[in-house]
Amino acid sequence: MTDTISAEDNQRIIGRDDIDNLESIMSVPLTDPTEVEHVVANNADSIFTWDYSLARPALRKLYEKAKVGQWNAATDLPWDTDVDLEKVVREDQANIGSGISPEWYKDTKLASWGDKEWTEFGIHSRRWSLSQFLHGEQGALICTAKITETVPWYDAKLYASTQVVDEARHVEVFARYLDEKLGGGYPINPHLRLLLDDIVNDSRWDFTYLGMQIMVEGLALAAFGYLHQLTGEPLLKQLLRYVMSDEARHVAFGVLSLKEVYDEMSDPEIKERQEFAYEASLRMRDRFLQQEVWHHMGVDPKSVIPLVINDPTRKVFQQMLFAKIVPNCKKLGLLDRNESWLRRRFEEMGVIQFEHWESTGDEYLKFEIGKPLADPVAAAHA
Secondary structure (H helix, E strand, C coil), rough: CCCCCCHHHHHHHCCCCCCCCCHHHHCCCCCCCCCCCCCCCCCCCCCCCCCCCCCCHHHHHHHHHHHCCCCCCCCCCCCCCCCCHHHHHHHHHHHHHCCCCHHHHCCCCCHHCHHHHHHHHHHHHHHHHHHHHHHHHHHHHCCCCCHHHHCCCHHHHHHHHHHHHHHHHHHHHHHHHHHHHHHHHHCHHHHHHHHHHHHHHCCCCCHHHHHHHHHHHHHHHHHHHHHHHHHHHHHHHHHHHHHHHHHHHHHHHHHHHHHHHCCCCHHHHHHHHHHHHHHHHHHHHCCCCCCHHHCCCCCCCHHHHHHHCCCCCHHHHHHCCCCHHHHHHHHHHCCCCCHHHHHHHHHHHHHHHHHCCCCHHHHHHHHCCCCCCHHHHHHHCC
């Protein structure tokens, strides 16, 4: 048994020999901003079931929660709220900083930046981040429609159908917020696009669950919680709170569905799922390097991204993104099968500390509208 993954395995799984090979990370072409359609082959079979028995009470409970947890994006949010983006960014930066440590970049072009440049960076970083949330929500819309077709269980089809409605609403609210309040957004990040392509393209229904419900939605739930806690903008804060109430159910859907499946799988089958979870984790980490924003600011990404990866402020944020993923992977038995293969990968990424946090399959009720949310930043430092 080896403690670290080999360069050959990294090359096979993620297409580069080292997870921090910046030349490979930045060699992925950025999305053409004029592109309006992207086609991905969907290789899955549509499965009918004639067994209408209620065999999975946990999924039925989730379905009942989803039916009463619906909200109307057009009428339940205060869209008349005035959003002064520059003021919001300045206030948020006063509370949390720019999201990076300026002194970390003293030997780069950023050393000459003043308040004006840091504010502009914050504005475009906010537009970029919410744009990636938007694109990810469309990915969830497509993937959940696929799950409705491909999962063989009646109860799961019922719940997945409610998530399709939820995801359509999330696409609606993020698109509207970007258009009406932020003045537009950014194209999909290429690393997010590659991950969504892989999830949609794979023929196995549990890979759709693992990629979208556990990995993408799990990261989104953590990211939404982080931004909800830190921003003072009231419309965005309420929008995120509503979306999080849905997302927690979605991640729970993945945990509850996959647990019984993975308990019955062989070690070689589980190894494929572990490798996919590892690949998805790195693709999501890579997308937060924000090459598009650096390009807009006139900064060569190659001059700053090596520093971004090791920035102490940035590391806290990037680790927090895995606060939901790691305990959910543990709940599914993915951490320690095959001589703890995925555990060692998460150790290398510096995120294993979240393994003892509550899994979303158990905690989703805590995200219901009206219930207070824990501070994710404080919890991470506890």
